[in-house]
Amino acid sequence: MNDTPSYNGPERVFSGVQPTGALHLGNYLGALKKFVALQHSHDCLFCIVDLHAITLPQDPGTLAANTRKIAAAFLAAGLDPRRAIIFVQSAVTAHAELAWIFNCTARMGWLERMTQFKDKAGRDKERASVGLFDYPVLQAADILAYKATHVPVGEDQKQHLELSRDIADRFNRQYGAPGFFPLPEPLIKGPGARVMSLKDGTRKMSKSDPSDLSRINLEDDAETIARKIRKARTDPEPLPATVDGLAGRPGAANLVGIYAALAGISDQQVLDEFGGKGFGVFKPALADLVVDALTPIGKELARLNADPGHIDAVLQDGAERARAIAAPVMADVRRLVGFWGN
Ligand code: AMP
Ligand code: TRP
Secondary structure: OOOOOOOOOOOEEEEEEEOOOOHHHHHHHHHHHHHHOOOOOOOOEEOHHHHHEEEEOOOOOOHHHHHHHHHHHHHOOOOOOOOOOEEEEHOOOOOHHHHHHHHOOOOOHHHOOOOOHHHHHHOHHHHHHHHHHHHHHHHHHHHHOOOOOOEEHHHHHEEEEEHHHHHHHHHHHHHHOOOOOOOOOEOOOOOOOOOOOOOOOOOOOOOOOOOHHHHOOOOOOOHHHHHHHHOOOOOOOOOOOOOOHHOHHHHHHHHHHHHHHHHHHHHHHHHHHHHOOOOHHHHHHHHHHHHHHHHHHHHHHHHHHOOOOHHHHHOOOOOHHHHHHHHHHHHHHHHOOOOOOO
């Protein structure tokens, strides 16, 4: 691999979020907060991935409403449509087209290793949609249609990003085009890459958890946030003095991690302050921090949700700008593959 020329185009950031429900603190810390920071240093595209959403059954009216809601959450969290391109995946046909071409590059064996498919398909794999199996190939197409080099995501997307790199590398070799696609790098590290459920510190906080008490939504008001944190499952011991003491205490470790991520300090610094203190002291302090971070976003979200015309204008403009970046990439891809007329 080292003797082949590598990609030497410009850096570009791409990430996607599924419109499958309201965003929560895990999405905020694992993804959105990083998006907002990156828009100041990089060319960025942030995509609402509705094609991915339909790999599981969706009600059409709800899907359309959720798509606007995610766009509103992007803006409320601080994304600026003059800096970053915000758009909907299905509005740019390059995603589906490139996914098909990548279907013929990716190998069954690669996809069969994907743990998210195993989790989402559950016991009855025969009944899962073909799209659910193919999900990570579409994700590779999302990223590479723009030759994106960096992808901010939570920890759960690590394996999918490795697959994107494998697809890019294989395509480049298969079509004798070394360095055509970049091998995209995940940006995962940092506090908040894996926020866990408030009800079970061994499972990730998720939009699809049936219990609303398991997560803090960007839309929750101060009182709801405080109540959810008060009810979060922990244990009767006081907080330890050092990070080692969090081993085997997933609920406590999760709350300390959330505090650290929001305060911009390390877990150890949180314990320097709260070590030896009980949850009766720590939980209210954490609730204050979460409320301070989320309630301004929640208020802005409510304002934007009442202005769908503005959201649609942002998405329309974003789709046009995204198409303009993908078009020359797709023209080159068609030519490399040997499609007629290119
Ligand atoms: P999704 O809601 O699955 O579309 O995820 C959108 C983004 O949020 C992706 O980058 C995920 O990796 C990230 N994310 C989702 N859940 C969590 C979590 N519990 N902790 C950290 N990041 C998360
Ligand atoms: N699979 C991602 C998730 O569930 C969403 C996604 C789709 C994505 N396409 C992407 C993330 C491209 C990063 C880059 O969170």
